[in-house]
Amino acid sequence: MEARGLSRDFGSLRAVDGVDLSVKRGEVYGFLGPNGSGKSTTLRMLCGLLRPSEGQIRVLDLPVPEQAEELKRRIGYMTQKFSLYEDLTVSENLQFLASIHGLSYRLAKQRIEESLSRYRLDKLRRQLAGTMSGGQKQRLALAGCLLHQPELLLLDEPTSAVDPQSRRDFWAELFQLADAGVTLLVSTHYMDEAERCHRLAILERGRLVADGTPADLCRELPADVFSLSGTRLREAETWLTERNEVLGTAQIGSHLRVLAERGSGDELRSALSNEGFEFDWSNTPANLEDVFVAATRAKGETRQ
Numbered sequence: 071m072e073a074r075g076l077s078r079d080f081g082s083l084r085a086v087d088g089v090d091l092s093v094k095r096g097e098v099y100g101f102l103g104p105n106g107s108g109k110s111t112t113l114r115m116l117c118g119l120l121r122p123s124e125g126q127i128r129v130l131d132l133p134v135p136e137q138a139e140e141l142k143r144r145i146g147y148m149t150q151k152f153s154l155y156e157d158l159t160v161s162e163n164l165q166f167l168a169s170i171h172g173l174s175y176r177l178a179k180q181r182i183e184e185s186l187s188r189y190r191l192d193k194l195r196r197q198l199a200g201t202m203s204g205g206q207k208q209r210l211a212l213a214g215c216l217l218h219q220p221e222l223l224l225l226d227e228p229t230s231a232v233d234p235q236s237r238r239d240f241w242a243e244l245f246q247l248a249d250a251g252v253t254l255l256v257s258t259h260y261m262d263e264a265e266r267c268h269r270l271a272i273l274e275r276g277r278l279v280a281d282g283t284p285a286d287l288c289r290e291l292p293a294d295v296f297s298l299s300g301t302r303l304r305e306a307e308t309w310l311t312e313r314n315e316v317l318g319t320a321q322i323g324s325h326l327r328v329l330a331e332r333g334s335g336d337e338l339r340s341a342l343s344n345e346g347f348e349f350d351w352s353n354t355p356a357n358l359e360d361v362f363v364a365a366t367r368a369k370g371e372t373r374q
């Protein structure tokens with residue numbers, strides 16, 4: 071999948087702004103970004119549901135949106151709200167989706183039985199979708215968008231309504247699909263999910279502000295991370311957040327995690343000492359949350 075200069079305007083709002091993306095087959099590619107940063111709009115353009123204002127897209131060797139109809143036969147799209155028919159049973163939801171994809175009666179029956187068993191839905195087959203738990207709905211939505219065996223699956227915040235165990239199980243399913251050659255594009259708010267992706271794009275106000283493997287993004291972070299412990303941590307945090315070179319702070323238990331501009335550590339440390347704070351100070355490796363905070367904060371500021 072390739073996108074070049076992808077943009078989308080809604081009236082005067084530029085929701086997606088000049089995004090370049092490249093995703094290989096079988097890759098699990100994550101979209102990370104704050105609310106309203108353009109993740110859903112990007113996914114919707116990539117699957118041909120929304121026409122870009124500018125830019126070129128090629129998905130599974132098809133130009134989009136020109137060949138969006140052909141593409142729709144080869145992709146699956148799972149929305150944030152799962153898009154289930156709540157007044158239909160589990161089986162009826164799957165039968166309906168199979169008919170939309172034009173599966174023959176025999177093939178539909180076979181694939182529905184397989185997916186009821188694979189996604190642990192067989193005992194729920196007569197239950198109305200609207201009465202199921204978040205995790206069960208998620209499994210049904212996944213089963214539904216795989217019935218026609220798509221080569222590419224787009225998932226828009228698929229785990230926002232489910233508990234941690236369901237999220238783990240769900241990700242195990244996603245990796246099985248990737249191992250079988252399915253390409254996955256997943257938008258998420260969760261850092262632990264982003265860390266699982268082979269590659270990651272970070273979006274901020276419609277722009278691509280970072281792109282790479284989670285390990286590379288952490289290693290190449292153009293900022294330093296420090297851990298502080300001591301007394302008056304809350305006061306130290308307030309003092310630090312007022313410094314321009316500090317990009318972010320977070321209290322984690324009895325430690326304060328500080329993300330700051332590269333090379334600013336020594337000065338910050340002595341300035342904090344001069345203010346009368348007593349603390350232990352150590353450098354610590356960056357994690358994806360640091361990458362996210364640095365990418366979104368730095369770019370956000372330059373555009374104001």
Ligand SMILES: Nc1ncnc2c1ncn2[C@@H]1O[C@H](COP(=O)(O)OP(=O)(O)OP(=O)(O)O)[C@@H](O)[C@H]1O
Binds near residue numbers: 080085104106110112
């Ligand atoms: N159909 C639309 N009409 C007008 N504005 C829209 C439309 N769809 C999206 N937007 C706006 O475009 C921006 C990007 O929205 P989008 O849903 O793509 O963000 P997102 O990163 O997926 O957010 P979230 O994490 O909250 O789902 C937002 O400001 C949103 O209000």
